[in-house]
Amino acid sequence: MDERVHPEVRRIADEIDTMEIRGAATIADAVARALRTQAQESDATDPEAFRGELRAAARTLYETRPTAVSLPNALRYVLRGMSSTTVEGLRQNVVESADEFCARLDRAQADLGHVGANRLRDGDVIMTHCHSTDALACVEAAVEQGKHIEAIVKETRPRNQGHITARELHEMGVPVTLIVDSAARRYLNDVDHVLVGADAVAADGSVINKIGTSGLAVNARDRGTPIMVAAQTLKLHPGTMTGHTVDIEMRDTDEVIDDETLTELGNPTVKNPAFDVTPPRYVDAIVTERGQFPPESIVILMRELFGEGTTEPWVE
Template structure:
């Protein structure tokens, strides 16, 4: 299976070479594939804020490379470069508040920096750490894809109808994808009849990104408006909802793209299994429950405007971009460390104690 998955890797969103970071501008997909070059931590922070790069694992990877770029500039400037670099850490940390992978990656980079006793080989060491974060995410994607696929096979061996929300594919990660990685693996094993993709307002990550990724892989895919999800569960025989996550708290509550919570409620009502796929770096054991997660709210213009043109009445706008799905609505959390069924605090604590998959 691993060889099949590696052969199926076609899309990447992040590239590091020549001492610069290159990001595929996801705001322009699928109409245009434009790569942008970034040479400073400030530019990377702005790219994260502006949604050039998005998806929790991808944000963390980009931020790690942002630290390397910051170190390059600070070392070249001379003086107290460590103090100067701290400003870049803070700038990157402030770029988006909800996805914990961002803070996890920055902490990894900070710890690597703290282990360096002098200035010798600083850039090489920081670059190696960022590259390692990128590579480990790719490996985690491959492991999660196989684990999730096996769950689908276990519960019903024949072709099944799946549903997903937002984009948790190669564009959102350093490799094969989380939720879409599972769907891709299931497709390769002949387990997928069709995938229904929520459009995911207001940024349309499902319509622009997920549908594009799946169609490119030859997966039978249908796009639907977000409000059609419950109806499709009822009439199309959906057997699984499979989503990613931006943060999972110690008790198993899941923060993900706005609309995930209502999908989970609808899934429980219709007897549809609900799977969350995310690397262990998404699990924040420092937060007890989803009530503690900072949920980002973005500008109302994202709803008021379409293509720069007004489409709504001039009224107040509520635009939260994440919601929290309670753990009791989740059937499985799939990580590279293993699978947690019906998650709770005890099960997640046991999972996070593992150093590798058993």
């Protein structure tokens, strides 16, 4: 562990690792705030030492979870704000960039919510997978417009993030039916939209989201149920424009089964991928704060936002 990294930054990195802080947008917000803390608490005496500390903090945060591109996108946004030639100036740069990033994130989610709400009609039933603040922003905006929305919520094994979704929908006044993941196809006939979030969106329009999203999308397409992905532009993966693939996180097997049961079963191999890739042909619309896009045309927005790729700012 790099000694230059502030204990508060390490604590946030640990909480991302253990998923106390989770979900792509929430992770992005947390890492921007962590860099802010590193800058505020830094006792570096020269600009190069200050920059080195910030890069070390960014690397620690970067190495927590590999799939949500919002994490490196947030680090990039904050670090690229460092333009001053003095320590005090750099500190100010980081604080301002981090604050601006978090404010933009909140605004983008609210704007995206209104775009997504326009796809939902009064009386619609949605089916959700995992817990996505971008997806829930669409439901919240629809409810605020006076629409009655009901939800069928998949529990989302192994970590049951569907429980968080169920609670938050209940708090919005949305009637919830909770189902086990394998019951999704059974209930798709009762559903007007599948509504999910994204950890990353690739240049070809593929959507990387919680494991099980792709199976749900294939089933939904088979039943003719539209699939809507709520993903603010922070989820667009710039590296995929130049052929990089998205790393799918493999998590501990103890999330799936405890050691005692595993032994009883004769120690089978257990695999626990956290995310999967839904090809663009199974997605009807990607809803962003900049409007809604058919997945195949998301690359146009990516070119506009990112231009040509550059090296990551936390690389020395």
